[in-house]
Amino acid sequence: QKEVEQDPGPLSVPEGAIVSLNCTYSNSAFQYFMWYRQYSRKGPELLMYTYSSGNKEDGRFTAQVDKSSKYISLFIRDSQPSDSATYLCAIRRDTPLVFGKGTRLSVIA
Amino acid sequence: DADVTQTPRNRITKTGKRIMLECSQTKGHDRMYWYRQDPGLGLRLIYYSFDVKDINKGEISDGYSVSRQAQAKFSLSLESAIPNQTALYFCATSEAATTDTQYFGPGTRLTVL
Numbered sequence: 001q002k003e004v005e006q007d008p009g010p011l012s013v014p015e016g017a018i019v020s021l022n023c024t025y026s027n028s029a030f031q032y033f034m035w036y037r038q039y040s041r042k043g044p045e046l047l048m049y050t051y052s053s054g055n056k057e058d059g060r061f062t063a064q065v066d067k068s069s070k071y072i073s074l075f076i077r078d079s080q081p082s083d084s085a086t087y088l089c090a091i092r093r094d095t096p097l098v099f100g101k102g103t104r105l106s107v108i109a
Numbered sequence: 110d111a112d113v114t115q116t117p118r119n120r121i122t123k124t125g126k127r128i129m130l131e132c133s134q135t136k137g138h139d140r141m142y143w144y145r146q147d148p149g150l151g152l153r154l155i156y157y158s159f160d161v162k163d164i165n166k167g168e169i170s171d172g173y174s175v176s177r178q179a180q181a182k183f184s185l186s187l188e189s190a191i192p193n194q195t196a197l198y199f200c201a202t203s204e205a206a207t208t209d210t211q212y213f214g215p216g217t218r219l220t221v222l
Binding site for chain 2: 032045102
């Protein structure tokens with residue numbers, strides 16, 4: 001079983017939709033959970049991070065962690081064409097980050 | 110100016126050639142990383158370094174070597190390039206904090222013919 005599983009998509013939604021992106025992980029020792037956004041032909045950039053179960057909001061973005069289910073989610077409200085990118089989850093234990101493969105999202109105007 | 114720079118940004122080379130990709134950072138971070146990204150495979154860690162005297166193999170180090178010349182510089186070498194090393198290569202840095210947030214460079218697109 002891979003340490004982090006992420007559906008690669010692609011996911012295509014209309015502008016204004018609520019988007020849900022998800023990852024599952026296998027090791028309960030993971031402590032820090034992050035979401036990176038990668039635009040085409042660019043390096044990934046940190047979008048959000050959290051270290052506890054529950055929700056964390058930042059504008060239109062909400063990161064959710066359920067440690068009991070080993071499941072993390074990123075919700076995007078009122079999605080915009082500028083949100084079109086690949087979203088990668090990343091999880092930390094005691095060594096470098098472990099990345100999911102990324103989900104490619106397209107928001108259609 | 111960008112905090113993490115990579116040179117070259119694009120490179121086309123032939124099988125068997127030696128290639129060096131360079132990374133420089135101005136963030137003052139101790140930790141540096143090299144990843145490759147392939148469609149459908151995501152980011153895979155090649156090598157990482159937690160300080161100038163520390164070098165560690167990642168998930169896919171075979172066929173690659175690295176050099177940490179200074180805190181700010183970390184180079185990746187392909188001693189004898191082969192076509193399946195065609196990929197997008199990213200350098201990243203982080204500071205030794207609990208989250209280990211990584212900051213990525215713009216990437217180098219390498220094509221091996």
